[in-house]
Amino acid sequence: MLEITINVDSWAIIGPQAAAIRQQVFVIEQGIDATEEWDEQDALSRHAIALIQLPSQAWAAVGTARLLPSEKTAHGTTLSKIGRMAVLPAYRKQGIGAQLLQTLIAEARARQDDEIWLHAQRHACHFYAAQGFTEIGPPFIEAGIPHVNMQLLLK
Template sequence: MVDVRIAETDRERTDAFAVRQDVFVDEQGVDEDVEYDEYDTDAVHFVAYDDGEPVGAARLRELEDGGGKVERVAVKRAHRNEGIGRALMDVLEREANSRGITSFTLHSQTHAADFYRRLGYERHGPEFDEAGIPHVEMRK
């Protein structure tokens, strides 16, 4: 059973970053200088565990307008289509709501847009390139 939590300890943050390294840098070829940025310091990080193994990650940033920016949602390849992404998003949105954040924006890789659509997100604007990967903006 998947266990999603806020990455509050050094170990949990290290685990979340390891998932991002595996998915974005190693699998998708995103440059480390792009993947890890100035927002990592202040963002709320989430990590998903399956039997103690870190298998998913995400981060949330509060924007100046009071909305939330969902970023770096990742699930290790061997654990995709097991509901881990949905579990991450559920915990992330609940935590955001507890902080008074009720509107969200995200940049979805185009292949993942249907996943977010099923969670209530709507596409806004044209496709664009981010880190060499096609994306679309989505809002909820």
């Protein structure tokens, strides 16, 4: 059983670890153009990083995700967006993604957001559905990969 710690902080603090994971998963593994991966939202967002304790007692960063700043909708509700969720291949299917997601959901609840949206890669929809998200709208292509919008109502 892995010992997992999730830290949440700014890009200035977590950025180097998060960037290394995103580079590996999105740019190298999935072939997303690096110019599409990095944007101005990183500096504005809250970032979660999953750390596991190795047998050597050192800690290694193995997963990341970000929570963008809240937005007010036309209906007067407050909307959060979660994105850039990535777990290194060797550590998938061990609950790390769920812990990252639940940590950022708790952050959104703490700032009293009404709902969370995310762009889920089609193959990962079942993962987000298991965490309470529902698909909304038709599938679309983002960065050359099939996605769907998903929503979680918090209130």
